[in-house]
Amino acid sequence: MERNTKKGISIPEPVSIKKWSGTFTTRIDSQTHRLLAVKAKQKGKLLSKFIQEILQQAVA
Numbered sequence: 001m002e003r004n005t006k007k008g009i010s011i012p013e014p015v016s017i018k019k020w021s022g023t024f025t026t027r028i029d030s031q032t033h034r035l036l037a038v039k040a041k042q043k044g045k046l047l048s049k050f051i052q053e054i055l056q057q058a059v060a
Helices: 002-006 030-042 047-059
Strands: none
Touching: 030 047
């Protein structure tokens, strides 16, 4: 690794220690968007909070 930095080759920061903003943008089809919005409303949640909970469960 030291040899690469001496050659001017930058070493990327490992993903596990990178600082993340907590925001990302993704595109989904309009039908999925509608279904998620309806389900979130039924549960009394904001769409963003509802999706956050789904993603947290997916990576747990």
